[in-house]
Amino acid sequence: MVSDEEYRSICNLLYKEARFADNAQYDDWESLLTDDMEYWVPINREDPNPATQLSLLYDNRSRVSTRIRMLKTGVRHAQVPPSPMTRLISNIEVESLNESEYKVCSAFMLGELQIQSTKDLHWWIGRTEHIFRRVDETLRIARKRVDLINSQEAVPSLAFLI
Amino acid sequence: MSVQNAIDYSTIVKDGIINSRVYKDEKIFEDEIRKIFHNGWSFVAHDSEIPNPGDYVRRSIGREPYLVIRNRDGEVNVISNKCTHRGTLLCQEERGNVRGAITCWYHGWVFGLNGDLKSVPYGAGSKDLDHKCLPKATVGVYKGFVFATLNPNPVDFMDYLGEGASLIDRAVESSPVGKIRLNAGWAKFLYKTNWKLQCENNIDGYHVNYVHASLARSIESRYNEAVLAGEDELKTTAVDWGNGHSELFLAAGFSSDLEWLGYSDKKPMKPFAKAYCDQLREAYGDNRASRIIHDGPPHALIFPNLFLAETNIVYYEVDQVGVTVQRHTPMLLEGVSDEMNTRIIRLCEAALGPSSFFLPDDGVITERQDLAFDGGPMEIDLRRGMGREDRNGMGVMESHVTDEVTNRAFWSRYKEVMVA
Numbered sequence: 001m002v003s004d005e006e007y008r009s010i011c012n013l014l015y016k017e018a019r020f021a022d023n024a025q026y027d028d029w030e031s032l033l034t035d036d037m038e039y040w041v042p043i044n045r046e047d048p049n050p051a052t053q054l055s056l057l058y059d060n061r062s063r064v065s066t067r068i069r070m071l072k073t074g075v076r077h078a079q080v081p082p083s084p085m086t087r088l089i090s091n092i093e094v095e096s097l098n099e100s101e102y103k104v105c106s107a108f109m110l111g112e113l114q115i116q117s118t119k120d121l122h123w124w125i126g127r128t129e130h131i132f133r134r135v136d137e138t139l140r141i142a143r144k145r146v147d148l149i150n151s152q153e154a155v156p157s158l159a160f161l162i
Numbered sequence: 163m164s165v166q167n168a169i170d171y172s173t174i175v176k177d178g179i180i181n182s183r184v185y186k187d188e189k190i191f192e193d194e195i196r197k198i199f200h201n202g203w204s205f206v207a208h209d210s211e212i213p214n215p216g217d218y219v220r221r222s223i224g225r226e227p228y229l230v231i232r233n234r235d236g237e238v239n240v241i242s243n244k245c246t247h248r249g250t251l252l253c254q255e256e257r258g259n260v261r262g263a264i265t266c267w268y269h270g271w272v273f274g275l276n277g278d279l280k281s282v283p284y285g286a287g288s289k290d291l292d293h294k295c296l297p298k299a300t301v302g303v304y305k306g307f308v309f310a311t312l313n314p315n316p317v318d319f320m321d322y323l324g325e326g327a328s329l330i331d332r333a334v335e336s337s338p339v340g341k342i343r344l345n346a347g348w349a350k351f352l353y354k355t356n357w358k359l360q361c362e363n364n365i366d367g368y369h370v371n372y373v374h375a376s377l378a379r380s381i382e383s384r385y386n387e388a389v390l391a392g393e394d395e396l397k398t399t400a401v402d403w404g405n406g407h408s409e410l411f412l413a414a415g416f417s418s419d420l421e422w423l424g425y426s427d428k429k430p431m432k433p434f435a436k437a438y439c440d441q442l443r444e445a446y447g448d449n450r451a452s453r454i455i456h457d458g459p460p461h462a463l464i465f466p467n468l469f470l471a472e473t474n475i476v477y478y479e480v481d482q483v484g485v486t487v488q489r490h491t492p493m494l495l496e497g498v499s500d501e502m503n504t505r506i507i508r509l510c511e512a513a514l515g516p517s518s519f520f521l522p523d524d525g526v527i528t529e530r531q532d533l534a535f536d537g538g539p540m541e542i543d544l545r546r547g548m549g550r551e552d553r554n555g556m557g558v559m560e561s562h563v564t565d566e567v568t569n570r571a572f573w574s575r576y577k578e579v580m581v582a
């Protein structure tokens with residue numbers, strides 16, 4: 001069980017992260033992460049073991065930094081300009097894992113305008129599993145796993161922060 | 163087809179000059195499906211994907227649905243995935259095992275693993291079904307790479323493959339036991355472009371500094387060294403291996419061992435990487451192992467749709483004239499540690515696919531090409547380096563890595579096939 005106050009601060013972090021990602025506020029987004037954050041978008045829906053199975057994205061913290069640095073160069077063509085996008089987050093369920101960590105499961109729908117080339121409006125839909133950790137009184141993101149409903153089908157460029 | 167409507171491929175594809183209609187014209191696309199993908203050989207699968215009898219994967223030949231399936235004798239068949247009764251897809255899952263036979267869920271016709279029609283429900287009412295077995299493609303297998311064609315009398319498979327065979331040899335020799343395994347799953351990247359723009363891009367050595375500028379500015383690697391290098395300092399080459407197969411010989415630019423696995427003077431090898439080098443020396447002897455350790459697997463296109471992408475295997479599925487699906491999977495090695503293969507998977511995620519550090523940028527730039535061609539035909543200029551390319555000691559055309567010799571190799575084969 002988590003208190004109402006804990007639940008509220010968890011939702012605040014979820015929404016803030018979503019806003020930073022939607023608005024391409026890369027530094028702000030990165031400031032929410034722990035130093036050992038892991039960022040993962042699996043492909044395989046039955047057996048997503050990253051040791052043996054390919055993922056769309058499986059970043060350790062240093063790879064996340066590279067990703068952010070690339071986006072900030074202004075020549076990451078796949079995100080020049082950044083996709084206008086809005087994500088809706090819902091179905092939030094929180095589980096307390098230990099004194100400092102929560103598992104936060106949610107569902108999302110993300111509308112993305114592929115403004116860099118085709119100008120198609122694309123819907124990304126799936127579920128997210130976050131691990132939030134309290135570090136020095138501040139709640140941070142220690143892990144983010146995104147399961148797309150169509151991860152095994154052909155998907156367009158996913159160079160933004162999902 | 164009437165003569166007036168026939169497309170003259172000898173004029174729209176000339177030495178190094180390509181009319182952009184070839185990326186946009188529906189009729190040309192239909193011709194390609196027939197001449198290149200139905201009548202000629204293309205890559206469909208690797209036999210490690212279907213280890214056991216009854217195992218199958220769904221693949222396309224052109225746009226025709228096929229199953230690559232292993233029969234009871236262990237042979238690989240490529241049979242139609244369309245029921246010969248009224249055409250519903252027999253297998254809907256991407257992969258699986260059909261047990262002993264394939265049963266159609268519309269009316270219950272049953273087919274064997276060689277495509278033979280075994281039984282139909284209420285047989286008394288059906289007649290003359292002898293010819294109703296599933297169409298079978300002609301199959302060629304080289305070191306586990308399965309190619310297929312719908313042509314019952316195609317050119318000899320090994321003649322088609324030509325020097326492509328030695329490119330495959332150099333890929334599989336990365337394994338100390340000479341075997342690869344494609345079982346980490348495929349990612350699929352959707353491009354709103356003609357398929358040929360992807361073939362061109364992957365064997366283009368000229369674009370790195372611009373398309374991949376963001377990566378070069380963000381990491382310490384051979385890529386930012388390449389960006390800084392002057393034209394004369396670049397040692398890597400572009401090679402035309404004949405039959406439309408071509409290569410960017412990146413190894414010529416490597417300055418340390420296992421650079422292709424991400425190691426360098428600045429990033430020393432982990433114990434599993436050293437152990438891998440030892441395994442190669444044991445298996446192949448010092449000379450050959452040193453070459454493998456230094457060079458790594460090739461970066462090469464095997465005409466028309468297989469891209470040996472260093473430690474990855476990539477191929478293209480043609481969907482529509484302006485829609486292409488690129489599939490990729492890490493090339494896992496037999497006879498090495500699990501850690502080594504996990505490293506190969508991580509490299510694959512960094513390099514290929516919709517959220518990687520390379521391909522989204524290639525994708526967006528080529529999509530902008532495809533959009534620009536909507537404005538009407540133009541002449542695409544692929545003549546770079548025509549004045550300085552030369553036959554090397556092995557008699558193959560080789561030139562500076564930024565020269566469009568690889569693209570010309572693709573197009574000259576294309577033209578041969580299309581005018582025939």
Ligand code: FES
Nearest residue numbers: 245247248266269
């Ligand atoms: S369509 Fe397959 S049995 Fe009728």
Ligand SMILES: [Fe+2]
Nearest residue numbers: 363373520524
């Ligand atoms: Fe590229």
